[in-house]
Amino acid sequence: MRAVMPPPPRAGGFTLVEATVVVAILAVLASAGIPSMSAWLLGRKASAAAGYYADGFAFARSQAIGHNSASRLVLDDNAASGQQQWRVDLCYPSTDDACDDDSTGWSTAAAAAAGDPRGALGDKSVVRSANGLPSARSVSLLVGPSGANAVYFTALGWVDTRISPQISRITLSPTDDRAGAFAPVAVSLTLAGVAMRCNPAAVAPDRRRCPR
Numbered sequence: 001m002r003a004v005m006p007p008p009p010r011a012g013g014f015t016l017v018e019a020t021v022v023v024a025i026l027a028v029l030a031s032a033g034i035p036s037m038s039a040w041l042l043g044r045k046a047s048a049a050a051g052y053y054a055d056g057f058a059f060a061r062s063q064a065i066g067h068n069s070a071s072r073l074v075l076d077d078n079a080a081s082g083q084q085q086w087r088v089d090l091c092y093p094s095t096d097d098a099c100d101d102d103s104t105g106w107s108t109a110a111a112a113a114a115g116d117p118r119g120a121l122g123d124k125s126v127v128r129s130a131n132g133l134p135s136a137r138s139v140s141l142l143v144g145p146s147g148a149n150a151v152y153f154t155a156l157g158w159v160d161t162r163i164s165p166q167i168s169r170i171t172l173s174p175t176d177d178r179a180g181a182f183a184p185v186a187v188s189l190t191l192a193g194v195a196m197r198c199n200p201a202a203v204a205p206d207r208r209r210c211p212r
Contacts, residue, residue, distance in 0.1 A: 043182030045134040046172045049083070049141075050197055052133060053170045054187045056086035057151070057195035059126070063088055064153040064193075067123065069113070070099035070160065072106070074150040075143065075167070078129065082136030084143065089125045092116060093155075101150070101163050138178050142171040157193045169210060171200050186210050 056073050064071035070091045075084040089106040091099035092115030099105060105114035107125045116122025133139075143149065144167070151167040152160040159166060173184035186200040188210045198210035 039178075039181040042134065042138055042174070042178060046139050046174075046182055047185055049133045049139065049172055050170075050185045050187050052128070052130070053086070054195045054197060056088065056128065057187065057189055057193075060088045060151070061153050061157045061193040061195075063090060063123075063126075064155055065157045067092075068155045069093070070152065070154060072150050072152045073167070076149070078131060078133070080129075080131040081133045083130045083133040083139075083141055084149075085128060085130035085133075087125055087127045089113075090116070090123055099152075100160075101152070136175075138175055138181075140173050140175045142173070143167055144169045144171070151189060153193055159189065159191050159193055161191070169200075173200075 060071045060073040063069075067090055070093055072089050072091070074087045074089065076087065078085040087109070089108070090113045091097065091103055091106045092113055093099045094115055097103055097105040097115060107113040107116070107123065109125045109127055112118070112120060112122030112124055145165045148165040148167045152163050154160050167189065169186055169188045171184060171186040174181040184200050186198050187195055188198050189195050190211065196211075199206070199208040200210050202209035
């Protein structure tokens with residue numbers, strides 16, 4: 001009797017048709033998933049940027065309380081990201097210095113405040129760069145009220161109401177080119193000097209709404 005030989009085993013790997021189908025499926029999945037991932041990442045960066053501004057408010061308040069002085073947070077342009085970065089200055093009120101927006105006694109990044117008890121060895125202004133914030137091309141920054149670029153704190157940590165306009169809210173939202181990429185987020189500052197994150201689109205009774 002003749003022995004029946006089994007058929008030769010099929011070679012491993014994909015055929016050309018199978019490989020083409022797999023590539024096509026991967027292309028469809030990539031086209032659907034990449035925009036969603038990009039939007040998610042942008043939303044995470046916007047949330048981190050909100051934390052950056054909340055930290056600035058909290059630091060300015062703690063500086064005022066810790067030094068029993070006046071303090072202020074000032075925003076200015078950052079060339080790298082196109083966003084606003086913050087600086088915190090100190091000032092020591094006296095009969096000759098009211099530590100308001102016209103005062104010349106504030107600290108700078110190079111020198112301590114004029115009335116600092118430690119003189120030239122006192123604390124200088126603290127600057128936090130906004131280089132790492134998402135670009136202004138993808139995240140829009142709105143500082144309210146209009147025209148405000150600073151907020152002043154008393155030695156008790158309260159917002160100094162003698163000075164206006166002062167920053168009360170910073171809102172981050174997607175630019176027109178990235179519309180809908182993430183939900184807007186805001187940092188609101190109370191008169192007690194407490195910064196809180198809030199949802200600028202929320203309304204009562206939603207607890208996430210921003211205070212008016």
